[in-house]
Amino acid sequence: MVAAAALRVVCCGGSPLHGARAVFSADARYLLCTSGDFVKVYSAATEELVRVLRGHGGLVTGVRLNPHNRLQLYSSSLDGSIKLWDFTDGILIKTFTVGYKLLALYALASCEDSVFAIIPKRGGRDAFQLVSVKLTKTAGQDVEAKEFSVVLEGVDASPKCTAFGREGEYVASVKNFHLQVYFFKRKQLNRFSLRATNAKGGNNLFTCVACHPKEDCIATGHGDGKIRLWRNFYHNKEYVFSTLHWHHDRVMDLCFSIEGTSLLSGGVEAVLVQWHSGSDCKKDFLPRLGSAIEYISVSSDGTLYCTLHTDNRITIINSNLRFSKSIQGLIKARDVKTGLVVDPRTKALVLNGEPGHLQFYCLQSDKQLYSVSWTGLC
Numbered sequence: 001m002v003a004a005a006a007l008r009v010v011c012c013g014g015s016p017l018h019g020a021r022a023v024f025s026a027d028a029r030y031l032l033c034t035s036g037d038f039v040k041v042y043s044a045a046t047e048e049l050v051r052v053l054r055g056h057g058g059l060v061t062g063v064r065l066n067p068h069n070r071l072q073l074y075s076s077s078l079d080g081s082i083k084l085w086d087f088t089d090g091i092l093i094k095t096f097t098v099g100y101k102l103l104a105l106y107a108l109a110s111c112e113d114s115v116f117a118i119i120p121k122r123g124g125r126d127a128f129q130l131v132s133v134k135l136t137k138t139a140g141q142d143v144e145a146k147e148f149s150v151v152l153e154g155v156d157a158s159p160k161c162t163a164f165g166r167e168g169e170y171v172a173s174v175k176n177f178h179l180q181v182y183f184f185k186r187k188q189l190n191r192f193s194l195r196a197t198n199a200k201g202g203n204n205l206f207t208c209v210a211c212h213p214k215e216d217c218i219a220t221g222h223g224d225g226k227i228r229l230w231r232n233f234y235h236n237k238e239y240v241f242s243t244l245h246w247h248h249d250r251v252m253d254l255c256f257s258i259e260g261t262s263l264l265s266g267g268v269e270a271v272l273v274q275w276h277s278g279s280d281c282k283k284d285f286l287p288r289l290g291s292a293i294e295y296i297s298v299s300s301d302g303t304l305y306c307t308l309h310t311d312n313r314i315t316i317i318n319s320n321l322r323f324s325k326s327i328q329g330l331i332k333a334r335d336v337k338t339g340l341v342v343d344p345r346t347k348a349l350v351l352n353g354e355p356g357h358l359q360f361y362c363l364q365s366d367k368q369l370y371s372v373s374w375t376g377l378c
Helices: none
Strands: 030-035 038-043 049-053 060-066 069-077 081-086 091-097 104-106 114-120 128-134 142-144 148-155 162-164 170-175 178-183 188-193 206-211 218-222 226-231 240-245 251-256 262-267 272-276 283-286 293-298 304-309 313-318 323-328 341-343 348-352 357-362 367-373
Touching: 030 060, 030 313, 038 060, 069 104, 104 162, 114 148, 148 170, 148 178, 162 206, 170 206, 178 206, 178 218, 206 251, 218 251, 226 251, 251 293, 262 293
Parallel strands: 060 104, 091 142
Antiparallel strands: 030 038, 038 049, 060 069, 069 081, 081 091, 104 114, 114 128, 128 148, 162 170, 170 178, 178 188, 206 218, 218 226, 226 240, 251 262, 262 272, 272 283, 293 304, 304 313, 313 323, 341 348, 348 357, 357 367
């Protein structure tokens, strides 16, 4: 007799869209992002939800294109598995069972049979490590991937606090007031530290990191809104860094353009800042994006940018910083003033989100149909 499985509540709609960095398909036609236990595939041109990839038994924590087949996608989850998808047809190709909660996922073109992930350190409280997971080529749809090696100890659990450098030659990771850089060929680890506060009272806490795709340059965001560009970090004592400053509060994410000619930054100001050639004097802005920017992504052809926001919204932006599209998920209301109402025409739930707004949400497709607002609505 088979024992009854424990009941588990699965969120079918309204999950956050900003839980991990989104990725564009190679042709920039689709945008793929995490949403609770699922991976959602949106059309970058029409905002339409094309399909939902279902199969994980826990929160999805990362999505990455397979660098060796751009029609395939890796996804990681707290259920301890990495799944390989054909996202154009919505087909699950293979499941790799790692056995640890996976908090972030990275895939490099230089590593054909492995990916990198952040997992909890066994026996350590709030301790995490970056590991290289070997993806076995064993036949079958469900295989074990228990063979992995530790790359870095003491990393931050956030995926935006670890980044890989030029052609995968090194990996940079930030946590608290420390930056560590590991060089794979040399098997050398360099550590750099900052004081908690500087002479002017600024907060030097590391918040995010990004690596230049063409040069040996590491960009780090900090709690006081500053961005540091690190160079010559092959040497523990001869490193140098320059500083960029516009944000008045913590830098929430950083991302280099594909060619590395510009650096994108975002924070609580809801403004996307584009820094040119690492200069504090040459920068452009896209303001009034609605809410704090959680993640920034760039398409592989460099034509589109994507920002994920704390109000559960995705903004697609042209590379000339012109607004293109907006994908809005459900917004949690501060005060629930309406009961459960169903629109008889569209069979959609009618929900109140931001003050003065109503959202019409279709549960069958897990998609917001439309939103209305007017002055005086409460």
